[in-house]
Amino acid sequence: MLNRKEAPPIVDTVNLNLQLKHAEKFTLDNGVDVYAVNAGAQEVIMIELVFFAGNSYEEKNIVAATTNFMLKNGTKNKTAFAINEHFELYGSYLNRNCYNETATLTLHTLTKHLHNVLPTMEELLMESIFPEDELAIYKQNQKQRLAVNLKKCDFIANRLIDEYLYGIQHPYGKYTSTIDYDKIEREELITFYEKFYKKGNCILFVAGKLPTNIQQQLNNVFGKLPFNKKQINQPTHHAQPSIEKKYNIINDANGVQGSIRIARPFPNRHHEDFMKAQVLNNIFGGFFGSRLMANIREDKGYTYGIHSYLQNHIQQSAWMISTEAGRDVCKPTINEVYKEMKLLQTKLIDAEELDLVRNYMIGGLLGDLDGPFQIIARWKTYVLNNLTEAYFYNSINTIKTVTAEELQELAKKYFNEEAFYELTVV
Amino acid sequence: MIEYNRFILENGLRVLVHEDNSTPMAVVNIMYNVGARDEMPNKTGFAHLFEHLMFGGSINIPEYDEPLQRAGGDNNAYTTNDITNYYCTLPAENIETAFWLESDRMLSLAFSEKSLDVQRKVVCEEFKEHYINKPYGDVWHKMRALAYKVHPYKWMTIGKELSHIENATIEEVKAFFAKHYCPANAILVVAGKVKTEDIKNLAEKWFGVIPSGIKYNRNIPKEPQQTEARFLEVKANVPLDAIIKTWHIEARLQKGYYVADIITEILGGGGSSRLFQSLVKEQKIFSNLDCYHFGTIEEGLLTIEGKLVKGIKMEDAEKAINNELQKFIDEPATETELTKAKNKTESVIAFEDMSVMSRAGSLALYELLGDANLINTELSKYNSITVEDVKEYSKKIFNTTNSNTIHYYSNN
Numbered sequence: 001m002l003n004r005k006e007a008p009p010i011v012d013t014v015n016l017n018l019q020l021k022h023a024e025k026f027t028l029d030n031g032v033d034v035y036a037v038n039a040g041a042q043e044v045i046m047i048e049l050v051f052f053a054g055n056s057y058e059e060k061n062i063v064a065a066t067t068n069f070m071l072k073n074g075t076k077n078k079t080a081f082a083i084n085e086h087f088e089l090y091g092s093y094l095n096r097n098c099y100n101e102t103a104t105l106t107l108h109t110l111t112k113h114l115h116n117v118l119p120t121m122e123e124l125l126m127e128s129i130f131p132e133d134e135l136a137i138y139k140q141n142q143k144q145r146l147a148v149n150l151k152k153c154d155f156i157a158n159r160l161i162d163e164y165l166y167g168i169q170h171p172y173g174k175y176t177s178t179i180d181y182d183k184i185e186r187e188e189l190i191t192f193y194e195k196f197y198k199k200g201n202c203i204l205f206v207a208g209k210l211p212t213n214i215q216q217q218l219n220n221v222f223g224k225l226p227f228n229k230k231q232i233n234q235p236t237h238h239a240q241p242s243i244e245k246k247y248n249i250i251n252d253a254n255g256v257q258g259s260i261r262i263a264r265p266f267p268n269r270h271h272e273d274f275m276k277a278q279v280l281n282n283i284f285g286g287f288f289g290s291r292l293m294a295n296i297r298e299d300k301g302y303t304y305g306i307h308s309y310l311q312n313h314i315q316q317s318a319w320m321i322s323t324e325a326g327r328d329v330c331k332p333t334i335n336e337v338y339k340e341m342k343l344l345q346t347k348l349i350d351a352e353e354l355d356l357v358r359n360y361m362i363g364g365l366l367g368d369l370d371g372p373f374q375i376i377a378r379w380k381t382y383v384l385n386n387l388t389e390a391y392f393y394n395s396i397n398t399i400k401t402v403t404a405e406e407l408q409e410l411a412k413k414y415f416n417e418e419a420f421y422e423l424t425v426v
Numbered sequence: 427m428i429e430y431n432r433f434i435l436e437n438g439l440r441v442l443v444h445e446d447n448s449t450p451m452a453v454v455n456i457m458y459n460v461g462a463r464d465e466m467p468n469k470t471g472f473a474h475l476f477e478h479l480m481f482g483g484s485i486n487i488p489e490y491d492e493p494l495q496r497a498g499g500d501n502n503a504y505t506t507n508d509i510t511n512y513y514c515t516l517p518a519e520n521i522e523t524a525f526w527l528e529s530d531r532m533l534s535l536a537f538s539e540k541s542l543d544v545q546r547k548v549v550c551e552e553f554k555e556h557y558i559n560k561p562y563g564d565v566w567h568k569m570r571a572l573a574y575k576v577h578p579y580k581w582m583t584i585g586k587e588l589s590h591i592e593n594a595t596i597e598e599v600k601a602f603f604a605k606h607y608c609p610a611n612a613i614l615v616v617a618g619k620v621k622t623e624d625i626k627n628l629a630e631k632w633f634g635v636i637p638s639g640i641k642y643n644r645n646i647p648k649e650p651q652q653t654e655a656r657f658l659e660v661k662a663n664v665p666l667d668a669i670i671k672t673w674h675i676e677a678r679l680q681k682g683y684y685v686a687d688i689i690t691e692i693l694g695g696g697g698s699s700r701l702f703q704s705l706v707k708e709q710k711i712f713s714n715l716d717c718y719h720f721g722t723i724e725e726g727l728l729t730i731e732g733k734l735v736k737g738i739k740m741e742d743a744e745k746a747i748n749n750e751l752q753k754f755i756d757e758p759a760t761e762t763e764l765t766k767a768k769n770k771t772e773s774v775i776a777f778e779d780m781s782v783m784s785r786a787g788s789l790a791l792y793e794l795l796g797d798a799n800l801i802n803t804e805l806s807k808y809n810s811i812t813v814e815d816v817k818e819y820s821k822k823i824f825n826t827t828n829s830n831t832i833h834y835y836s837n838n
Binding site: 013043081085092113144148150151152288300363367 | 446449450451485486487491492493495497498499500515516517519520522523525526533543544545546547548549550551552554555558559560561562631632635663664665666695696697698703706707710714733735736762765769770771772773774776777779780781782
């Protein structure tokens, strides 16, 4: 007779031997580094060019993001329509994204079409012309999008909490206004493009089912371009965190929920506390079984979801708690968050809970390494944060060995209510 | 080609196994043949609320999530108008944990009042977060009610109104479980680093003894053919005017479904699509414009929606869309446009198939549709579509009498 009350035996995932698949590194003729992961069963490939052209490098708000966006909006010989049609005809997706330090151009395509679309990527990087009429459409549509977003309490909350943490002048703290769109000019985009793309600093990441001549294909297209001729240094920015810690904002008098953000500054990945903090964060609010979820969603039903995380920044980070809660239970929600912090400071995490989180994290890591795009994403994080694969093995070791005492010390060091910014936007 | 083995337990539970040794993980996916379309008009949102309750403990296991997390696993679920799907991924070594958990909650739930009480609140917050506290959040509530007069697609999965969720009782929860959550109405797909023989044994061991239940015979009223254009005007506290238009299309396995899918690609599937190029870029009437459909199992809706550039009049925007559709009927798709749509479809399928979880979910859905092997024949169905098919079907669906339109005005 089957005993359904008893769990089947399991292998402790902490005993599994996790390996990060090696990324092959090679260098193009112009000195551009390429990291490549050849894996997967489907005949697909991803190629990402990472430029040091994020908003940390701009002198005027949204120049970096606008330049990045408009890479697809016209070259000497192709209109925006022709560019889009070319990639779409081959079932390929060309995306661009602008971050704080970096800005990317990313291609996803069936491997068999790679040779058809690669040369057009080169064209965008060397011959973009940023047409006035395309810029005008972009400004108008972005302003309209912003007007809609400004009606959402979560959007407002995300902007403001970053402003409190870093200051409005800092790349991590600044945000966009309608006036910024009005002020942007074509010449500024061209200047930024010349400096940070055409003659910029670049790293390539490729993954998927790679053709045997991938190195040669990439070198033929990108190896002759004038990248990495000189080192571009990142301007220094100092955070100017807000003095005032607590904020209540009414964005919509009829709102039925409040967006709550509670956050404090935290050092970057190179700090000795960072890995341990990831474990503490998981217990606190990092997954479905976390204490914040168990208490505030699964016991009290104040919210559809509550999460905590360490911001994914290179220079400095922040420890963030984020939730949307019923308008009448915002205050009790905030109180419960602090109560959970206090509990982690005063009471040792018991072995059962800590074991569960260790296993969950290692199992999650195993799943995260499943597939070429996931593997290269990890490598990209290490390269851009100036880490090596040792970071991966050290993280695993931390997950396996960190003690309840160490986590309590960490909670005492960081989970102090007075260190946190606290914001509710209705 | 996605390979799989298929067998049926004596109690009627259908089991599919897809072996893939390239991953260290296993996926256990259970799809129940019940969705929002199976709800009563005065108790909407129930299928989705019930999905939440499936995590509130089962007859022998007080906590669903904890043992799974301890085994290094993770899980989630979703409810649509058509189906409810539960899936977990975990290191393949620990797959039996998923069998234990999933079979126990198919056997019976704990039916805890506390869990019902909390999840009613959680789902109400979910409702508020996505449909009340968002600009344009009510668009689809209104559009479904406009486009469907009889068929239960006229309400959303989240439910028609908060009170339906707030009033759910534990008796209703029990009755719903008894009716829909049993081997006769479920499909189990196991994928990843597994062997079919082992899965057979595990399936027998954990699911084999669960009583079959009564096979659910869906008896949903068919939506009558729409015979005149429908309009609705809305005024709300939003910054921009918007238009949303829908047309009825054929059911999931009909040819018209595939043609409609291609039509949405040609009209709105990217930066070189017709509507985007003409209405956003050239005429500057909309600041964004989308064309899509929901992929429903029964007769669905093809949608065009966009926000108007400030200063553009609603009737001019409406006219501009209709002109484009007329043009699409008069000067049908070119071979290039059709090739583009087919190549994108091929690419989308390849990228989706990278994930073993996505493959497992697709297998379950195709099995529910009647034949798991549809997973391997989809692409050829798209590839057989001709320019003529697109022309004929466009003419048929983009008929005014088949259209539903909402003019959503900003009152700012």
